[in-house]
Amino acid sequence: MKYFLVATTIALTGLFVGSGVGSYFTSSKLLKQFQNIPGSPIILNATYDKDEHLITYTVSNPGTVPITVIEKAFVFTPGKESKEKEYVVSSIPANITIPPISVALIKLKLKEGTESLKYGDLIVATFTYKHSLSKDIYTVAHSFKYTSEKVEKARGNEGKNKEGASK
Amino acid sequence: MSVQGTIQWLLVILLASMLFLAFTGMFISTLLITFSAEGLAFLFGFLGALVFANKLLFGYGSFVITAEAFLANKEIDRRKLVKKTKEPEERTQNLSIPSLLMLWLQSLDYYRYAYYGLFTLMLILMLLSKFNLLGALIIGNYLEGAFWGASVVTFFVFALELTAKYLMDRIIEEVVL
Numbered sequence: 001m002k003y004f005l006v007a008t009t010i011a012l013t014g015l016f017v018g019s020g021v022g023s024y025f026t027s028s029k030l031l032k033q034f035q036n037i038p039g040s041p042i043i044l045n046a047t048y049d050k051d052e053h054l055i056t057y058t059v060s061n062p063g064t065v066p067i068t069v070i071e072k073a074f075v076f077t078p079g080k081e082s083k084e085k086e087y088v089v090s091s092i093p094a095n096i097t098i099p100p101i102s103v104a105l106i107k108l109k110l111k112e113g114t115e116s117l118k119y120g121d122l123i124v125a126t127f128t129y130k131h132s133l134s135k136d137i138y139t140v141a142h143s144f145k146y147t148s149e150k151v152e153k154a155r156g157n158e159g160k161n162k163e164g165a166s167k
Numbered sequence: 168m169s170v171q172g173t174i175q176w177l178l179v180i181l182l183a184s185m186l187f188l189a190f191t192g193m194f195i196s197t198l199l200i201t202f203s204a205e206g207l208a209f210l211f212g213f214l215g216a217l218v219f220a221n222k223l224l225f226g227y228g229s230f231v232i233t234a235e236a237f238l239a240n241k242e243i244d245r246r247k248l249v250k251k252t253k254e255p256e257e258r259t260q261n262l263s264i265p266s267l268l269m270l271w272l273q274s275l276d277y278y279r280y281a282y283y284g285l286f287t288l289m290l291i292l293m294l295l296s297k298f299n300l301l302g303a304l305i306i307g308n309y310l311e312g313a314f315w316g317a318s319v320v321t322f323f324v325f326a327l328e329l330t331a332k333y334l335m336d337r338i339i340e341e342v343v344l
Contacts, residue, residue, distance in 0.1 A: 002336070006330065006333045010329060017319060020315055020318065021209075024205070024311060024315045025205065025209075
């Protein structure tokens with residue numbers, strides 16, 4: 001009985017130490033691999049600031065490599081209520097680095113002298129970005145339709161109701 | 168040459184080649200492990216612990232061999248055993264072999280406590296770094312590697328210690344009582 005106890009204790013300790021050593025090497029290798037996954041930015045939210053005449057984008061970087069936004073560009077398409085003409089502004093220099101697994105705010109200033117956004121106006125913004133792992137340049141496009149808060153809320157509720165109904 | 172002799176030689180060659188392959192594999196995998204910084208930390212922890220545990224490994228190892236020989240009713244060199252206990256000659260004159268073995272086991276306790284103390288210190292440092300109190304990203308991973316290297320040695324110390332105490336118990340049960 002005692003012999004069995006001693007042998008079992010030694011065997012279990014050996015298993016524990018072996019699994020610890022093995023998982024240490026595996027996890028350190030895995031950590032190194034995970035540190036080199038570039039992610040493409042996800043635009044979570046866009047809000048229009050009437051006083052400053054700019055749009056603020058909340059951009060998330062889901063990867064584990066920092067992303068640098070080099071350039072911004074946008075196309076303005078007027079809605080039914082607006083008297084402004086359609087215009088394009090491209091190659092606005094930007095140098096915003098989004099750290100890995102975090103969120104940054106990118107501000108897009110609209111053309112000076114133009115009147116403030118009306119409901120129904122559409123702005124399609126294009127961000128050009130790169131990361132340290134390659135020399136390529138990538139773009140991400142986001143369309144933003146300026147709508148009243150009531151409409152947005154109603155839409156959100158509709159969406160929620162639909163989700164609830166589908167469940 | 169007879170058939171039996173040929174087969175024996177073939178078996179010897181097979182065994183030799185297996186041993187050669189095993190050692191080559193061990194050598195190459197050790198090299199591959201030490202290429203990474205974590206592997207180097209592991210190796211340093213292992214070697215450091217080996218230096219500290221040297222006395223314990225050889226002490227418990229030779230104790231186990233002697234105790235097994237005693238239990239198998241083989242003759243034991245009494246003068247060697249007296250030397251191992253590190254007690255003065257006058258004290259050990261009238262002692263029996265089981266009590267000499269007991270003294271030998273007790274003399275190893277100091278080294279055991281020192282070794283386990285150092286190992287516990289290493290464990291605490293590793294855990295502190297794991298909880299991000301000592302910079303988990305900078306040195307935490309390497310501290311953990313050194314800890315696992317030391318834990319391999321500690322496993323052998325622990326196993327030998329348990330075996331030695333088990334044999335001592337058997338000697339007390341079978342011979343003394």
